[in-house]
Each structure stands twice: as structure tokens, then as C-alpha cells.
Amino acid sequence: MRELWWYIGVVTCLKLLLIPAYHSTDFEVHRNWLALTRSLPLCQWYSDETSPWTLDYPPFFAFFERFLSFFASLVDPKIVHLHEGLNCKSPTAIYFQRLTVIASDSCLFYAIHRLARNFGPIRRNLLWILVAWSPMLVIVDHIHFQYNGFLLGLLLLSISFLMEGRDLAGGFIFAVLLCFKHLFAVAAPVYFVYLLRHYCWGRGLLKGFFRLSVMGITVISVFAAAYGPFAYHGQIQQVLLRMFPFGRGLSHSYWAPNIWVFYIILDKMLVFMLRKLGFSFNPPISSFTGGLVGDVSSFSVLPKITPLTTFIIVLIALSPSLINVWSKPQPKSFSRWVAFAYTCGFLFGWHVHEKASLHFVIPLTVLAVQNLEDAMHYFLLSIVSCYSLFPLLFERQEYPIKVLLLLLHSLLMWLGFSYLYRKTELCEATVAANKLGGPHKASSSGEFKICSMTRIYLFGLVIIELYGQFLHPYLLGNDLPFLPLMMISTYCALGMTYSWIWQLRQIIRL
Template sequence: MLSLPVGWFRALLVSGADGRRMALPGSILATLLIKWAVSLHSHSGLNTPPMFGDFEAQRHWMELTTHLPRSEWYRYDLGYWGLDYPPLTALHSWLFGNIAHMIDPSWVALNSSRGNEDPNLKQFMRLTALITDMLAFLPGVVLFSKLWFSSPTSWIEKQTWIFLMLLCPTLIVIDHGHFQYNSAMLGFALLAFALFLDKRYIFGSIFFCLSLNFKQMALFYAIPVFFYLLGQCVQMGAVRGLTMLLKLGLTVVITFAACIAAVTPSIDDTFQMLVRVFPVNRGLYEDKVANFWCAINVVIKLREMFDVPDLVKLSMACTLLAVIPAGLLVFRYPNRRTFLYSLVVGSLGFFLFSFQVHEKSILLPALPVMIFVLDDPVAASWFINVAMFSMFPLLKKDGLVLVYIALVCLWNLLNPAMFNYRTDFAKICTFGSVSLMVGWHIVEITSPPSKRYPDLDAVFNILISTAHFGIFFLYFYYQLWVSSTKGALSSASSSTAVLFVASPTSSVSPLRSPTKSFPKSLSKTKTE
């Protein structure tokens, strides 16, 4: 099936050089329009005093970083949205807070601006999310596409991939609907992954450190990144490998030191920042999140059986047990495809088993999954649909149901390969999955809320989503195993993967492994 984006890019390709130059600006403008349309709707905590929500948290951090000395940033009134993200988030808040103060001081006035819902302030905040997206996430997408689709015959695939990455509904609905700045963390991470694939390990390490220093959740990628770089160092030989390892270690130390020194004037302030960034006293999971701990809580009340320190140890042990084998595989076989699959497995393992996970943390495994949106289209697109479904209780709470429906429909209508099944088994699996999720929505809408079990709908959502994520975890682990044992051969060519992937491609980038998963309709036309 020829989708609208593919048809558009094919027309631009045929039109010549002038047409090809319109492709990237066209994708950027189209997705910017979608993001801005989403931003016109509700946001987290709208009209819900006294704490409001994430929108107010981001605004409040601008307020406190603008007016208070750095020594107070991680100490001030911790009961009201105390700053609990790493240094780059604080600096990001300081920058936009000062700009807001210049435009209208009432937006970030210390204490008196709490709960400010001025329409002009909302427009400013929404604009800061778009600017952050453009400055951090867009460069990561563009650079990665140049490496992943370096062949001149893969122009249509490259432009389609860029468009789909920018259209990713999970990131749009959280950053431009719910309201956060995840695009910075994910953009820095994507830049790091691209630089690693290009063997520019020092620069890649700098950007990965920047990702970690923007949001600590980037630790979801840390184990695969560590083992991949270690494996590359080992392959260089003793002298060159040890030299590179020392350079990487020094790069990490210097980057972290520079970021931390920028916001914490003293050692005591540094320790306070770490306490805020890693709050082990909050509990095993946050609200209603589709991971193992929240799902198992339906039958086993772990939080009532164990103290918090014991739960931390339990979750850490389970997380390492789930993720370390992926790290060892990428260490032993540090090729590009193995690295990218290890990022999926590692981040999804952290999401399922680590301590204090939020619903929004599904954005982290969604990023490396999206990289495979054209190589393993059905699995990747299906994962994004499930990720959106898993966040529905949060989005409903935020008043974003209409946005949720619109983004899911856009994603599936504009995705060129979502329903390009290779086998009947894949069709049956996805149809059954979609039917289950749609059926849940129908029951949730038509049935009155249970007075005895008010969270029953959310619990069923968690169970459905967690079951899906567990299956995806095993599937991508298998893909990782096949990619490691076959080296440069694509895991999509394995006998199991063909259950989920689409048709073969005739044009493959040198940086991408040969794959049987790319839609034929995208690879018919070659560049002139």
C-alpha cells in the first residue's frame, strides 16, 4: 500500500533537485503544525489546585532558578514541585525563566506566580517545548538518518524515516500535550547513538552525558552503551583499546563535572542534588504504570510486604538480571544492529523492572524501537500503538482524549508499512491486539465506573499493556540474539522475525544490515 508520505516523497524525487530540497522542510513544517495543534489543547494539571501538574512544575522551576541563588535550586520548598532533575534541566529552566521574566515578570514571580494559567504564559511555555524539540531532537533525527540511510538509492526511505520519527505520537502527546521537555533528553541520546555508529566515540560520549544530565531516565540506555563501547575498545587491541577507554572515562568525568559545577556551588549542594535526582523514598512505581511491579500488585502487594530499601534491592536485581545479558551480547558482538537492539531491550527491561518508573518512561524504549520503523515496521508500529494505549489513563486525566484519538489515527494512516504484513500469523496477532485495546476503550466508555473498584479500568489497561510489553521484550531479545549470532546479517531475516516483518527491500545502506523487512513500495524509485 502506497502511503501519502511515500507518494509525496516519490513525487518530490521525480521533480528533480528543487523538489528534493523541499522534503526535509516539508516534513518539519507538517509535524510542527501537528505539534502546535496538539499544544492548543489541555495540559497536565489544568485547573486542578493546589499542586496542578507537570506544566506547573516546569513553570515553577523557571521561577525558582530565575530568582534564587544556585545553592537554593535543589532545596527551596521541596513540598511544592521541588527541582528533582539533573543540572541541564535546571539550566534549561534558568534560560527560559529569564526570557519569561523579560517578557512578563508575573509569569515567574517568586511564590506569587504559583498556579499561573495566563493564556499568554501557556503560549510561551508551548513555544519553549517546540524550540527545545527543534534544537535537540530534530538534529538527532537528521544526523542519524544520514548514517542509517547513507546509500544514494535510499532517498525515499530516508525521508520517510525522518517524517515518521518527527511524527512519533508518544513524544508529541507527552511533550506538547501533557507538557514536558523529553525531546532534549531523547535528542541528545539519538545524537550520541549516531556518533557511536560513526565511530566518533568521544563526541558520542559527550552527548550521552548531556542526555543523562538533562534527565536521569537516560540511564535506561546506560548498560547497552557501556558494553558497546567496551566491546569496541576490546576490538581495537590492547594499546589502542586501553587508550580509548581512558579517553572515554576522562570525557565522562569532565562532562559531568562541568554540568554539575554549573548548578551546584559546593560539595554539599552536589549531594543535595543527587538526593533529589534519585529519590528512593518515593516508592516502587508511580501512579498507574504498565510495568511488572504495578501489574503484579494486583495479586501480590509487594509494597505492603517489604520496606522501601528491600524493594530497591529487589527491583535492582530483577533489572540487572533482565538487562545484563543484552549488555554481554553487545559486548561480545558490538556491531551496529546488535547495539540498537540492545538499546531496545535494555531500556524496555528498565521500564518493566526498575524502581520508581512513570508512565511517560515508555518514551525511552520507544526511541530505539522507532529507529526500526522501516526495517521491522509491523513490530515497531505496533509497539508505538501499545505505548500510546498504556498512557491513556494519564492522557484521560489530562483531558487529552481527543488528541490521543487523533494522533493514533494519524500515526496509523500515514505510516507506510503498519499493515504491510508478510504472514497471516502477523495479521492475526496484530488484529487480536488492536481488537483487545479497542474493546477495552469501548467497555471503558460504555460502562459506568465501578464504585467498589474505581481503578478497575486502569488496572485492565495496565494488565493488557504489560502483557504486550513483556511479549515485545522477548521478541526484541530474540532479535538481539539473532543479530549477534549472525553478525552483519539482519535479524529480520530469521525464521521467527518473518512472522512480524514486511516485504524485502532492494536498497540497503552500508550502515544498515540487509533486511527483509522493508516495504517494496518504498524502494522502487532510485535517485537520478
């Protein structure tokens, strides 16, 4: 247990050192949520427009902000002042909000502890290193500013209960998670099919119906606790409108590295070719490279993509996993199914943020410390996902931080996986030797290795980074400022697409 506190202490010290670092507009978003939940009655939380950063998370997160606002008012009343506190960047506000993120990570630490306690010491320590010291969480939560560690802690808690066969507890925690952040709902079909098949089905008619009723009542009770107060005030429609702002368009201002990157680029290429042939376009060409938030879902040549289209595509992409869940509802495979679901949502979803890659990278860590193939896949995916977050930190003073975080993470992965699987092979060889009564050489096939294609692809990340940081400003100056971001999104989208195909193959093989 002492080494676990050591991991927590090291990463907490790093987070404390990063308190003065750059923070995004998400910092003001959450400060405004502190103010409006403290200053306004509940019936006005989802209709207030004092700030452009309106409340758009589910009710439990609003209650969480309300809870934090009590302490914020004691630290500095201006933090929770709805009007005077706008764009508040006082040292007390910065320290308070940063410390709330650090404190909320205790949920993540407890979830890691629950998951790792059934592993051997090497696997347990490696899981702590890869999750608790995740550079993606440091970049997104403790520099850019969000509460993903807390939310992912709830997800891992749910997975840990389900892997132990405690289905009711796992379903309850996932329902709670959905009432904190609805974007986790992409995995809801997996949970529904698994719990129906594993918890309710095949238990006999009466017992199965009883279990289904218990699970249904549990989930409904969670949602009633979250949305009931707003239903009482007639605010449900307003809450849902805020939670699902489909007018924001297919792509975020910085393209998440998913399948729609290729769709957008194809549209641009067709426009270029048709213009050369003398065609004109009315309305004007869509501006996906403007770097602005807004409705950027229109295309000049290709058909427009609607939210319903992306929803159907995600379900189709997810269907092999759902079939597998129903046919082979094994608790040990649940983390894989959840990760695949979030990969589908990331790759094919509507208005995906680049930060959503955390939703599948973190659950895949559980598999990486148990299986060699998963470890080699995770090595590539975690590097690509972390690098895709680099544009979030665009100020010069944070550049060395994000580079060092990624390099350190890559080194720890390499050393950790190499030691883990080499040690495992040696142990297996010793056991085999004892059984055979003689020496037995460990097979090199069990060693952690990176194939040549992976090395070439990762080297491409280095080339793109060197171009964006050094060559682009020298060659083009201020022209085409969005080009380096487009290159990062496109190249990382190749890695993400490969990951989805790889995960699909593993699920089919189960």
C-alpha cells in the same frame, strides 16, 4: 531537503493548535523550576521548598531552565516570580512554555536528519513520519507537557554518532544526556561495555589505554561541568537526594504497564482468597488502587519489593544484551541494544512512569524502517505504548484528539510499512531477474503483514476502551473508579512483556 521542512512544518502547526489544550501538573513543575533558578542562588536550587514541585532533575536541566527563565522574565516577570507566580496559568505563561517545548524539538529534528541521511528516500521519509509525527510525543510533550522530544533528540544524536563509528562523540553526548535526565542511565551499562569493547579493546596496550583515558576524561569533564558548581557549594548530597526519591514507592499512582502490575494483582488475589478462608491482615491491606502518589511498595501477602531488588532484576534482564555487546560490538546493532536496555528498565524498574515507554519505542523506529520483522513488532508495540498513555489525558475535550492521533499513526504505519517492504521486494525481484536473465516473481514472505494473534490482541484494546468509556460508567457509576485504569495497565503490560521477550530473542539471534 524540502520534504523534511514540510514534515517539520506540519507537526509544528499541529503543536501550535494544541497550545490551549489541557496540561498536567508538569506544567507548574517546570514553571516553578523557571522561577527558582531565576530567583535563587545556585546553592539553593535543590533545597528550595516554596512549591511542592521541587527540582529533581540533574544540573544541566536546571541550567536549561535558568537559560529559559531569562526569556520568560522578558515575556512576563510573574512567570519567574517564586511566590507570586505559584500556579500561574496566565495566557503568556502558557504560550511561552508551550513554545519552549516546540522550539526544543529542533534537537529531535536534527537527530532524525543525521540518522536518516544514510537511508534511501522511502526509509528516510518513513523515519521522519514515525518519529517527528509520533503521537506519543504529541500527547506527552505538547498536551500533557514535558521536554521528551529534546531529550530523545540527544539520545538519537548519540546513537547516530555511534552507528557512524564516532564513538567518542557518541559517548560525550550520552554523558551530556545523563546530566539532563538521569533516568536515561538504564542504558549506561550498554554504553560502557560497547565503548570499552569497540573503542578501547584490541587496539594494543598503549593505544587502548590512551583511548580509555580520553573517553574517561571526556565523561568526567561533562559530569564535572554539571555537578562541580554544586560540589563547590556542598550541595551534592542534596542534589542526589532530590534525584533519587526512593520513598515514592514501587509503582506510580497510575500503574505503568510493566511486570509489577501482575505482582500487585497477584497480591490482591491472594488477599481476597485468604480473606474468604477467614484470615485477617495486620497492617491493613495495601492500597495500590487508590490512585494517589506515595509509597505504595508494601504488600499484604507477597514480599515487599525494594529499590535494590529492582536494580538487580534489571541488571539480570539486561545481561544477555551486555554479553552480546561484548562478543559482537557492531555499530548497526547499537539502537537495538539501547532499546532493549530501556525496555528492561521499564518492565522491571522502580517507580516507573508510563511515559518512559518513549525511551525504547523511539529508538526501535530506526530498526523498523530497516527490517521487516522489526517493523511488524514496532507496529504492535507503538500502538500499545501510545494507548497506555491515554489515561494521561482524562478530560473529555482531549478524548477525540488522542483517539485520532493513534488512529492516524496506525494508518500511516500500515501504509508506510506496506509500501516500503513491498517496494523493497519488487526491487530485489528486479535485481534477481536481471541476474538470472528472466522474470522473477517477488516472494510474498517479504510483505508487511499482521498475524492473527496480533489482530486479536489489538482488538482487545478496543474492547477495553469501549468498556472504560461507556460500559463502566453505565454499570458501576462512581464505584471502582480505578478499575478502567487497572485494566489498561494490565492488558498493555501483556504487550510490553511480549515485546521484551521478542527483543530478547532478536538479541540472542544476533
